[in-house]
Amino acid sequence: MPELKLLGMDEASSLLGIKKSTLYDMVMRRVIPVVKIGKLNRFKLxxxxxxxxxxxxEAV
Incomplete structure (x- = not known):
């Protein structure tokens, strides 16, 4: 089984180049899948x- 890499909010928002608040909003709107561990949001790479x-x- 390949290694499963889970990222926290800070890492995921940094990877995407967006604010944590924007990422949280996208999670709430179910735009980005999230793994819930208790109350924590984790993201599969x-x-x-x-x-x-x-x-x-694509560029035109």
Whole structure:
């Protein structure tokens, strides 16, 4: 089984280049998948990579 990498809010927002408040809003709107561990939000690195690829826009 491949290594599972979970990121916290700080790491995920830094990776995406957005504020934590923006990331939290995206989680609440279910735009980005989240893993709930108790009250903590954790993000699979692979889910964030899919999100980035899905939202990529090609240059014209």
């Amino acid at each position: 692979s889910d964030l990579e899919v999100f980035i690829d899905r939202n990529r826009q």
